[in-house]
Amino acid sequence: MAHLLCIEDDPDTCELLVEVLTAEGFGVSTVLSGEAGLSALDKRPDLVLCDIDLPDVSGFEILTKIRADNLLPIGVPFIFLTAYSQRAHQLQARQLGCDDYVTKPIDFELLIAIIRHRLASATDKGTEKSELRLTDREGQVLTWVARGKSSSDIATILGISERTVNFHLDNAMRKAGVATRVQAAVKCAMLGLIEP
Structure with a gap:
């Protein structure tokens, strides 16, 4: 009930x-x-x-x-x-x-x-866990979002451009069906797809 x-x-x-x-x-x-x-x-x-x-x-x-x-x-x-x-x-x-x-x-x-x-x-x-799939890079980017890092911080940490970070964030948000990077990180953490 x-x-x-x-x-x-x-x-x-x-x-x-x-x-x-x-x-x-x-x-x-x-x-x-x-x-x-x-x-x-x-x-x-x-x-x-x-x-x-x-x-x-x-x-x-x-x-x-x-x-x-x-x-x-x-x-x-x-x-x-x-x-x-x-x-x-x-x-x-x-x-x-x-x-x-x-x-x-x-x-x-x-x-x-x-x-x-x-x-x-x-x-x-x-049932979304089986349906929602992240690439390795999307998972890395969201993990750092969950740890409170900005796009520029993440770019430095991962050795990629900030534009590339934002590209992966946009893809992850679209896949997760959410409006913000924080919502995407929270959702993926709750589904066990990332470990903050």
Whole structure:
């Protein structure tokens, strides 16, 4: 049974989420603040539903911290569930790396379809190790990225040009399906393809 973490400050919404999602066969934990949500990540949920407007730490700040500090394994879906329907909020959420954005009032049929799809996609990512292949040079470059080195540092260490380093980084990011070099390094480390 998939375990969902709901970070939502409205007790009535929490109660409704628990009722509906539990009836759909999910395990559900709820917390009423951003700080409590960050602490609850230790329980390793399979998916996170998070409001943006929270009393202490915003949902944007939570997602930023999760991505910056690798508080969730790669592939654990993060979905915003919010009353903010403005394009600017949705754009900011996508730029921070959320997997989906659902607006209130909640269409539970849609939400459940999104959750099931995201969980199925996350399960598929578990098979990526056999599919994701790095060349030796891509592996070397990402290993040094994981150790905090810049492209120019890596070029010096490996005795190649910075342009060549960036070429290998671009290839590795494309193969890993991520937007940044750090995300590529984290993903490949978690799949055991590099050892930082």
